Amino acid sequence: MPPHDLLPDGNRRGRRWAKLASLIVLITLLAVVPPAMNSYDQYLITLTLVYAITTLGLNVLIGWTGQLSLAHAGVFGLGAYLSTILIQHGWGFVPSLLVAGLGSAIVGGLVVFPALRFSGFTLAVASLAFASVIVQLFDNGGSVTGGGGGLAVPVFQFSGLSQTMSTYYVTLISTVLCFVVAHRMRHLRFGRVAFSIRDTEIAAVVSGIRVVRYKVFVFAFAAFLGAIGGALYAQLETFIFPVMFSTNTLVLMLVMLFLGGASSLYGPIFGAIFAVVMVELLQSFGSYQDLLYGLLLMLVIGVLPGGMASLPERLRTSHLLGRAVRGVASRFGRGRQDEATAASPVPPTATGSSLVDDPGDGVESGVA
Amino acid sequence: MLQYIINGLQSGSWYSLLAVSIVIVMKASDVPNFAVANMGLVGAFLAYSFVSAHLPFGVAVVLGLLGAALFGVIIDRAVIQRLGDKGHFPLLLMTIGISLSLAAALELIWGTNSLSLNAPWSNKTVHLAGQIINWDGIVTIATGLVIAIAITWFFHTTAGVRMRAVAENRSAARLVGVRISRVSGLAWGIGTAVAALAMILQTESSVLSYTAGDALLVPAFVAATAAGFTSPVGAYVAGLVIGVLENLTGGYISTALQSVVALVVVVLILLLRPSGFTRTALARREV
């Protein structure tokens, strides 16, 4: 359960107003300050927002619903290519952005039908294969996709504003809209259902939730966010080619997701800020960058106590300090626990265990 | 036609070997090793360096394989086993992290240029039934077959039976005294060596670069999935089937569609048999 449910009513309302006020201040600052910045910093802020939207999509899939789908970089590319191609064919920017988002959502929603048959590893493999096919389509799309050489993106521009600032404002608006929608969904029945699918899919089925319908919607919504991110990314970079949407991009997304705090709403923003700052700091290191992404993902995964299985707990305190404290606490007594512990059914941690069709017998699932 | 089939069996053998490696690691650590191809590349680059140091090709390959096996054991000890208590999901993501870091490290160490790893039989051909056939194709197909048989035999040795026991029920295996860390180390060692063999064969017949694994990863995983992640024979056969299908598609329909074949295969498999084709009647009985 999200923490706000645990708070007494008055306290809750107070906190909500404080939150809302600080959000309005933040958004106002984001609207007012960037025009005064140099264009490179404007680019960086826009990139951060693009990453935040995209990672939010991945978060809905992995963090909220526990679906280990690895097609997100491909979907991100789909948004970029679809919107660009539409604009090239004379469409307006906003319609092409929306159509790219909705089109990808339909693809994401359709893909889910075979994906419904399996979960965990098989889903991971199938979705990765799907992403690689998408990228190969970009590569082999002839004049439509420009092949390996890529496409130049016709950039949308508000009159009186620079290209970068135009993209920035469009991105800012999109970010706010996406997060508002996600926020609403999280606090409606949808959010609770998503979390219950993640925690114990079987229990969700038993309690009469139409898991299929929700899964289709989750995949579609995640694809929508990923594609919107991709379309904006294309605007920002002004040139797109297939390599931009490869596995390396997926790894960056995963780093942002887990670093920011999977399953929390604003985690993707922190993850995105971190990723952009990191890339900036490490720019001079050139080819060490990929090495760093990889090592960072390894580090983030290694440091999370209990990994994905501890997500429900981490909801309560999702900042790094609390995590570290709990890491020490969970090592109290015996240093290491058996994998069966992580997958045990008592606390709602079934993300781990629902990833595989449990081949074992009662030993893996016994509580006296 | 024959040419396409032989080429298909050759690339299929690469997929097969990688898929067999995936299955071995899956047995012991219960994780799909997304780093399989790049870990195998470590062995290929090592072999290249040994050849460059004027060692005979055979010796260089053996050293490369041993190096890869050692590397696999180190990864298992340093990374995988440390995570052993954290569930499957983090492990899977960890292998993705390993894969990316490794590609970058290989690039930094051996450079971005394509290298060539030449075997004594590289670029040599033989005439067979009116066709010109490359020796490397024959060597690759034969090696794949031998390894598939050897691994199947291995799963019936004491160490292999323990590995299967761990795959089926980790806790129960530990309760009867199976030392998980040894089983895991063995699996990563053997698995990485098999992956290295795949990458040596593949890079020997084309070029050696840090990106060589990318194209093999998806078909290899599709093959392993088709085998339900459990059967080395199933993984081997599935790899060959995908290789041949790809080459026939490329030859008769369109090269652009070639790699889509893998996806079509995986979707078909998963729609027909979500648990893979080679799950025995036995396994289904349990469900």
Next chain:
Amino acid sequence: MLLEIENVVGGYGRVEILHGVSLGVEEGEIVSILGANGAGKTTLLRTVSALLPAWSGSIRFAGKELVGMKTESIAARGLGHLPEGRGIFQMLTVQENFDVAASLRRDSRAEVRKDIARLLSVFPALTSKLKHPAALLSGGQQQMLALARALLGRPKLLMIDELSFGLAAVLVEELFTTIQQLRDQGTTFLIVEQNAGVLEIADRVYVMRGGRNEVAGAASEFAENRDLLVRSYLGG
């Protein structure tokens, strides 16, 4: 004391299930832990075997502290554990199940083979099934295999989680008799049960409820008040 559990606290993840359990088993005894579903019996056994961490407290076996050891090392010290659900490797043949269990043995293969032959004479139903996958065995045969497999490791003490689960009453009687014979040959048993029938073979009994051991005593005392025991602790 062969096994001495003192004030053990533990559970799954962050959920505390054992709130300080203490009990002891003497060499040569059959001790039973009775309790309803959810009393913490299985959790206790899993904690003793280090499948779950003990958060605090101490578990000593033959004078050695077990807390902090790995599951496989504990098994190697002669503390056997036949887990809930039996832990049979369904995809392996009966013979292969034995082979895996022989991991614990440091003596010769010939010795192991002799032991297997001896165990097969105790459970003759398994003899004809050696080459069959364990999944094809009946429930009773699987329980026999589980027991035989656990004994192959020559445990000093064997912990059994619900020997009677899912088996016909006749078969349970038979297994209980076998266990009595095995005890006479020198194996100590700690048996977790919901079925009060175990009172017939146990020397002493602990009753667990809500993650604590509530009462203890000689099995004969409990046998006299069987109805009361069942009503107040076993929830049926």
